[in-house]
Amino acid sequence: MRLEDTLLKELSEAHGISSKEDGIRKIILKAVKDHVDDVHIDSMGNIIAFQRGSGGAKLRVLIAAHMDEVGFMVTGFDSNGTIKVRNVGGIDGRLLPAMRVEIGDKKVPGVFTWRPIHVSSHERDVKKVDDMRIDIGVDNKDAAKGKVKLGDMVTFVAETVTMHGPMVRGKAFDDRAGCVQMIEILKSGPYPVDLIAAFTVQEEVGIRGASVLVEAAKPDAAIVLETTASHELPQDEDEPDQTSVTKMGHGPALYVMDRLTIYHPTFRKHFEDTADKYGIPYQYRSPQYAGGTDAGIIHISGAGVPTVAMSTPCRYLHSPHIIMNLDDFAHGIDLVRHVLTDLTPDKLER
Amino acid sequence: MKALTKKLVEAWGPPGYEHHVRAMIEEEVEGLCDEMRVDTLGNLICRVGEKTGSNKRIMIAAHMDEIGLMVSHIDRKGYLRFESLGGLFAPTLMGNRVLFENGTVGTLGFDDFWGNYSKALKNNEFYIDVSMGSDENGGNDVGDIKVGDPAVFLREFEERGSRWIAKSMDDRIGCVVAIEAMRKLKDSGKVAHEVYFVFTVQEEVGVRGATTSAFAIDPDIGIALDVTPAGDEIKTTATDTRLGKGAAVKIKDGGIVVPPEISAMMINLAEKNGIPYQREILRFGGTDAKAIHLTRSGVPSGVISVPCRYVHTVSETVDRADVEACVDLVAAIASTADLGL
Amino acid sequence: MDKDKLKEHLKTLTEMHGPSGHEKPIRDYLHSYWRDLVDDFDVDRLGNLIGIKRGSGPEPRKKIMLCAHMDEIAYMVKEVRDGFINLHSIWGADSRINLGKIVIVHANGRQIPGVVGAVPPHISQYKEGQDKYTPLDEQWVDVGMPAEEVEALVNVGDLVTMEAVLLELNGDRVAGKAMDDRASVASVTAALDYLQTRAHVWDVYAVASVQEEVGLRGAQTVAYHVHPHVAIAIDVTMAQQPGVSGDEYPKLGDSPVIDMGPNFHPALYDSIVEAAKRLELTAFEQVSPGRSGTDAWSIQISHEGIPTALLSIPVRNMHSTVETVSLKDVDRTGRVMGEFIAGLTADYLDTLQWKTEEKESAE
Structure with a gap:
């Protein structure tokens, strides 16, 4: 699979910080409308696309991937025209010095200021985001307010490019990669099962969009498409935190457990069996350092939903430059297509 | 009751992997209930009695899972790192043994024992040793164990006077209370309400089983049966309960403020039936009641606890008399038509 | 309005x-x-x-x-010892403000006023010192009753709230x-x-x-x-x-x-x-x-x-x-x-x- 053949470049370069996913919705609606029977936006802002199944199995499967990305929100202005922000979602404070950003719908360019090393070399503690400021090139508060509004979202600036072979680089693959996988899955439907494809909002601020899916969708099973960490930097082999979590190029990663979910054993086995049957590589994500996915709320919604999460391994998540392997990404699409085609009710029993 | 307790506490059942415990309980309650089913998450739901005009639908939950750990990484030398399944505390780990589902026994060690034995350690500084011998590179042969395999502590049940000591009293003793109460109701034939005894899953990782089963059952009243940390360990300030002083009736913990009419109902029934009880406030913690009481439009809920020393260790210690008091109180609630609510 | x-x-x-x-x-x-x-x-x-x-x-x-x-936000009775009452915070209470305040113990259908005892400086300067706010565990409510009476009246779990009469500050503002x-x-x-x-x-x-x-x-x-x-x-x-x-x-x-x-x-x-x-x-x-x-x-x-x-x-x-x-x-x-x-x-x-x-x- 080549970068140019997917929507990945367009979607990952678009701006869509949690609760401000409008730009992403626009692209996705256009991409899916000819491949689904119905599409609507719910009151949270989730896109819910329905694709009627072709078979008699009558199972309803919810697939979810989140549209939002992490970033910052404008919280105030200094008299000298610099801008105060707070982060939306989890961001490592060590990334901020000298970072380039774009602010608001007009994409006003700005930079995080940084005290020159000549006067700050003794400062080793990471500054809190409250103590960082963005400079947009103006000299007073009124001028700043003329360009940027309170509450405007601040986005990383990064181009999506091919690095080498299947390795691509860009921002917001978490989780636009999952969104693109879902679009590709819808394109090659219908499947024997009914598909409810949910492009969710606000995952990064507490899996909020996914919290409202199950009541309306009433699914028999759910699949969450995500990205997950691949930590392959060289490490001391005697250090306790030496797991790479996943390995790039070893296929999509399934989950046994993360902080919010213990994944459904038989449904998970169906993924394994399907991958083995069609010769699709897959790996398990180590339970170590495993935060959570939209599955965390989906699987305990209502009377419970058998749920599996599958992630494309990525390096440097939540940074402006995420690296991903397009082969892993493509294998993930392939696996879910087969999983849906071969899904029968006995695969969901305990 | 002792034989049942021994059987259940020695069973293997980390969160999400309660199938062995469920099978044992299914066998035990067969014939004690009117209906039995297993839901999506693996909760075992047993109904006793029926909903008539004015009686209540009561959900009584005891969790089947126990704290455990899961292999997260196997290093080059064949030592295993792990994530905790539920609240695992570093001081309880060193030298302890854990059991995998395939029967493999592991030993817990920590990094540089001789250099660090007097220091406060973190969970991620511990590892599991499952070596069955050396592999070709001189490392540990780990057999069939792989990343993602769960394990639980390995320890036998002990009896010392009226004290019972074991791993996973939390919350197999709650399961015992539920089963014995079901037996009592069967014997007396006095069931005044539609009572759902729910043996829940995944309590230790965030009351997940109770969340889905309470939604499905939609009860009028919820009751969790669990252990509670005893306040009679040395210098314990978080709570005031004592072993042997009776069933602990919850007033409040980190997960619920028990509605005063629910705790009053329990206390009244205890006094009326001569069942020893004590009032319990716990500064932290939570039980299945945390999930049940926030279900749908809200479910008035309470908790009946067995005071327990050394919770979340291999030597969770309860007093038999307290267990009996809990059984009597649960049976009294299920068989009293007018609960005054 | x-x-x-x-x-x-x-x-x-x-x-x-x-x-x-x-x-x-x-x-x-x-x-x-x-x-x-x-x-x-x-x-x-x-x-x-x-x-x-x-x-x-x-x-x-x-x-x-x-x-x-x-x-x-309020408290509950955690323990009664020698007729004095120790408190448990239900949530979010700032116990640093308690010393020398009046609280209400809600027990047995009665509202019993008590004070959170403050050791006078004559003693505290020699004993625990005066540079740290007293932790809740070391605060005791004194309802001025004999110990037996307190034991008979007050149960673990009884509510304890602060007394605070509404105070008008310069017309439009009120404190409470x-x-x-x-x-x-x-x-x-x-x-x-x-x-x-x-x-x-x-x-x-x-x-x-x-x-x-x-x-x-x-x-x-x-x-x-x-x-x-x-x-x-x-x-x-x-x-x-x-x-x-x-x-x-x-x-x-x-x-x-x-x-x-x-x-x-x-x-x-x-x-x-x-x-x-x-x-x-x-x-x-x-x-x-x-x-x-x-x-x-x-x-x-x-x-x-x-x-x-x-x-x-x-x-x-x-x-x-x-x-x-x-x-x-x-x-x-x-x-x-x-x-x-x-x-x-x-x-x-x-x-x-x-x-x-x-x-x-x-x-």
Whole structure:
């Protein structure tokens, strides 16, 4: 699979910080409308696309991937025209010095200021985001307010490019990669099962969009498409935190457990069996350092939903430059297509 | 009751992997209930009695899972790192043994024992040793164990006077209370309400089983049966309960403020039936009641606890008399038509 | 709402005792106070009070929920020793303020006043020192009774609340306990009062919610129970005061204060700012980039998702017995809600649709 053949470049370069996913919705609606029977936006802002199944199995499967990305929100202005922000979602404070950003719908360019090393070399503690400021090139508060509004979202600036072979680089693959996988899955439907494809909002601020899916969708099973960490930097082999979590190029990663979910054993086995049957590589994500996915709320919604999460391994998540392997990404699409085609009710029993 | 307790506490059942415990309980309650089913998450739901005009639908939950750990990484030398399944505390780990589902026994060690034995350690500084011998590179042969395999502590049940000591009293003793109460109701034939005894899953990782089963059952009243940390360990300030002083009736913990009419109902029934009880406030913690009481439009809920020393260790210690008091109180609630609510 | 009437209402509300999970006195009082302002009442199973004021539109009418919590931070009896009482914080209490204050022990149907004993400086300077606030575990309530009598009267789990008579500060401002969040409850009363003389199409569900301070619990069940189409949560927010400065914080008198962020629906936000403008008020805009920590956080994800907004009343000295608010802020917040509700049309929900160019062109 080549970068140019997917929507990945367009979607990952678009701006869509949690609760401000409008730009992403626009692209996705256009991409899916000819491949689904119905599409609507719910009151949270989730896109819910329905694709009627072709078979008699009558199972309803919810697939979810989140549209939002992490970033910052404008919280105030200094008299000298610099801008105060707070982060939306989890961001490592060590990334901020000298970072380039774009602010608001007009994409006003700005930079995080940084005290020159000549006067700050003794400062080793990471500054809190409250103590960082963005400079947009103006000299007073009124001028700043003329360009940027309170509450405007601040986005990383990064181009999506091919690095080498299947390795691509860009921002917001978490989780636009999952969104693109879902679009590709819808394109090659219908499947024997009914598909409810949910492009969710606000995952990064507490899996909020996914919290409202199950009541309306009433699914028999759910699949969450995500990205997950691949930590392959060289490490001391005697250090306790030496797991790479996943390995790039070893296929999509399934989950046994993360902080919010213990994944459904038989449904998970169906993924394994399907991958083995069609010769699709897959790996398990180590339970170590495993935060959570939209599955965390989906699987305990209502009377419970058998749920599996599958992630494309990525390096440097939540940074402006995420690296991903397009082969892993493509294998993930392939696996879910087969999983849906071969899904029968006995695969969901305990 | 002792034989049942021994059987259940020695069973293997980390969160999400309660199938062995469920099978044992299914066998035990067969014939004690009117209906039995297993839901999506693996909760075992047993109904006793029926909903008539004015009686209540009561959900009584005891969790089947126990704290455990899961292999997260196997290093080059064949030592295993792990994530905790539920609240695992570093001081309880060193030298302890854990059991995998395939029967493999592991030993817990920590990094540089001789250099660090007097220091406060973190969970991620511990590892599991499952070596069955050396592999070709001189490392540990780990057999069939792989990343993602769960394990639980390995320890036998002990009896010392009226004290019972074991791993996973939390919350197999709650399961015992539920089963014995079901037996009592069967014997007396006095069931005044539609009572759902729910043996829940995944309590230790965030009351997940109770969340889905309470939604499905939609009860009028919820009751969790669990252990509670005893306040009679040395210098314990978080709570005031004592072993042997009776069933602990919850007033409040980190997960619920028990509605005063629910705790009053329990206390009244205890006094009326001569069942020893004590009032319990716990500064932290939570039980299945945390999930049940926030279900749908809200479910008035309470908790009946067995005071327990050394919770979340291999030597969770309860007093038999307290267990009996809990059984009597649960049976009294299920068989009293007018609960005054 | 008439200022004296509002002050009297707030005085009654804040001087009553209703800790999380034990809000009955407040519920009973509001049930009688709102009787003339609403058409009907409901109480959900967690104890949330719901006053229903029917709209004039044809059925089925849309529902808006106003939600302010009526619980307050307080303590419970943890232990009785030698006739002295040790406390357990139900949640969020700032025990640093306790020494030398009067508390009320609610035991056996009685309200027993006690003092939190303060060791005099003559002794403390030699003993524990005076440079650290006394931790709760070392604070003891003295009810001035013989030990046996205390033991007989007081049980573990009995409630202990602070005594705080409403204090008027220079006319418009008042100080007392439980302004968080009964000042907001009073603003809901003011909104209902405003709507007595204004027609409205939608049904209004005025909620005094329970158990906010222990984890937004009442809002979770009441949102499920009422299932509104739109909701406004009302809570207090930190006002500028010594030690709290910067123009991110409103001053007393800056209301209406409205929050933006993931917890809130942007189009709903705009309509409320618009309603304030109709009353010639400028909204103070606050940014909340994540978990708002208010009932709004629970409400937004109930059922299939509920468009939610948050209005805040600035307060000084939060979580103390001298929480200070401006009556003007309480009244204004109520009027803004009333005006917003009066302006709701039958098809207002359409304006909350998430717009995209793609969707617009399809229409």
